[in-house]
Amino acid sequence: MRILIVNPPHPAIGSRIPDDHLPPLGLLSNGGPLIDDGHDVTLLDAEFGPMPLDEICRNIAAHAPDLLLLGHSGSTSAHPIAGKIAAGAKARLPNLKVIYGGVFPTYHWQDILRDEPQFDYIVCGEGEETCRDLVRALASDTDLATVKGIAFRRDGTPHKTPSREMLADLDAWRIGWELIDFARYSYWGGKRAVVVQFSRGCPHPCNYCGQRGFWTQWRHRNPERFAAEIARLHRDHGVEVFNFADENPTSSKKMWKRFLEALIAEKVSVTLVGSTRADDIVRDRDHLHLYKQAGVERFLMGMENTDEAVLSKIRKGGSTTTDREAIRLMRQHGMLSMATWVVGFEEETDRDYWRQLRQLLAYDPDQIQSVYVTPHRWTPFFGLAKGREVIQTDQSKWDYKHQVLATRHVPPWRVFVWVKAIEVIMQTRPKALWRLLTFRDPKLRHAQRWYYQMGRRVWFHELFGFLFRDKRLKQGPSVEAFWGESLEAHEEALAKPVRMTRLISEGRRSAPQVPAQ
Missing domain, CATH: 3.40.50.2300 (Response regulator)
Known part of the structure; x- marks a missing residue:
């Protein structure tokens, strides 16, 4: 066809x-x-x-x-x-x-x-x-x-029709790389780049996550074959940057270490960027040098909030102490840290934003990414937020970068001012600017300067959008009235295969060969 x-x-x-x-x-x-x-x-x-x-x-x-x-x-x-x-x-x-x-x-x-x-x-x-x-x-x-x-x-x-079992063997399905012109795609400041995926799923129960039920259990590709594919894309197509689409590629200490060692053995100079959890970084403190050797330049860590009570409520499973230690360890090993800060889990007050700013300053990350909590209908968080007021009914704005929910004590304009002010303070604080000027590693210096350049453009773009383009309701419907009843009962979209646990523990060394591309 x-x-x-x-x-x-x-x-x-x-x-x-x-x-x-x-x-x-x-x-x-x-x-x-x-x-x-x-x-x-x-x-x-x-x-x-x-x-x-x-x-x-x-x-x-x-x-x-x-x-x-x-x-x-x-x-x-x-x-x-x-x-x-x-x-x-x-x-x-x-x-x-x-x-x-x-x-x-x-x-x-x-x-x-x-x-x-x-x-x-x-x-x-x-x-x-x-x-x-x-x-x-x-x-x-x-x-x-x-x-x-x-x-x-x-x-x-x-x-x-009945749900399909999840794909147990991720190496059995090849990516159609021949569909793209590699020269058109770039990231990290004009470097040829692609998106890759070592694993699917996440073992953690964060109740606001829109991905958990879709992918169900955590699974991974064969570490050695995945490393070989990255090396081939670098050698054959000049790809320099590999952006991981994984929710949590480091979930298995053993399999992630195998991947790092396999990629190091390929002797290619590449850049790896992606997302992980702070507790995985702390867990791997004895072999973080392998991260750096393999090419990891930055990991985004979903810290979500700086309040322990909020972290417990959303089932994050982390702690502020672990978050700070992960940032310190990444800097010690020559990698950049990006802390994700999410606004809207609680009915915040101005005092809460001030406290969160102080906590972020104490974290001292290299980069931050502020996003707004977005209640997806199939997540447990939807049930907690179903009575909250929706101020953004344009579905195209439900992208984590726009306020969609009202807060009880702070109007939308002041929430926005707090978020934009915290971004400026975090990226222009003396420590951050000094590091920007004194990075010895040329790759990190390039990456951080690109981040500042893009961050400045995005900051003004979002400011313009808030002031002149976006339309918010002064009195909107509830989350449940806007979306309908909760779909949490259908959160797990896929059934689990009988042999899933054994396949993960074996690392699936016997995966079939990928056809030549």
Whole structure:
């Protein structure tokens, strides 16, 4: 079949303003198996530009595919533009069939199929095997009820088939790297870059996380094969920066250490950036030198809040003491730390923001990232927040970078002022500026200066948006009235395979060979 995969543009995210773009790993992961099945597959990455809606639809019509595949990593806030693309494409190609995937459609499949006729099929959960089976069924006119993990309309009514087991062997499904031109993608200040994934899932029960139920259990790729793939992408395609999409790649001390040692043995000079937990950094204090040798330049650590009571309420499982120690250890070993600070877990007061600023100063991270708590309908946190007032009803703004909930004691404008002021104070404090000027490691000096440059552009972009572009309600609906009843009961989108525990413990050394790319 002739298949076009479209990566929708995401205009709501302020951090899109840098010139760097990263390839859509999730779509490439679905493209690889479809190519191997003999389908004619093309990727249209509309993030470049970003491409206007009419131009996207014209490109789709010119390609004249049998199937259109849509998905985005930020699927909640990208859903409105995905819907417009699907509708515009069908207006030009009435017989076109649209397959839609991502975290948001996985849980909102019933609403989407009821209200949005432009979507024909929804892939629920991990897409590699499910999308492959769905396309096979469509090509052979097989009964769709035999395909696990999809939703579609049966006699005009939304219908979902039984959930599919999670992918136990992540090495069995190759990424369709041939769908991209590597020269177009960069990160970290113009360096050729891609997104990769060592593992899926997270073993921690943070109740606000929108990813936990989607990926279910933590699983990992074979460490040596994953290291070999990174080395091949560097040697064959000149990729310098590898941005990890993992929620928590370091979950297994043994497997992560094996990966680091395997990558060091490949003797390639690459940059690794991603996210982890502060307690994993502290756990690995005896071999953090391997992180540096392998190429780790920065890890984002989700510290979420500086209040122990809040950390306990959201089931974070960390502590402020561990957070501070992780930052110190990373600096000691020549790596950058980024602390994520989330606003909105509690009904904060001005005093709380002042206390959080003082705590962040005590943490002394190299970088910070402030985001706003966003209650996804399928998370346990949704139940805690269901009575709170929504001030942002534009779904495209539900991207963690816009205030969507009101706070009881501080109006939105003052919350914004606190957040922007804390960002400025943290990045212009004397310690931070001194480090910026005196980094001996040229790679870290480049990375930190790029971060400051991009941070300044994003800061003014978000200020302009708050003042002149974004519209907030003075008296909005409750979270439950806006989204509907909780979907927490459906949080685990995928069933667990019987052999999952043994496969993880073995490290899956016997994975099949990846086809040449």
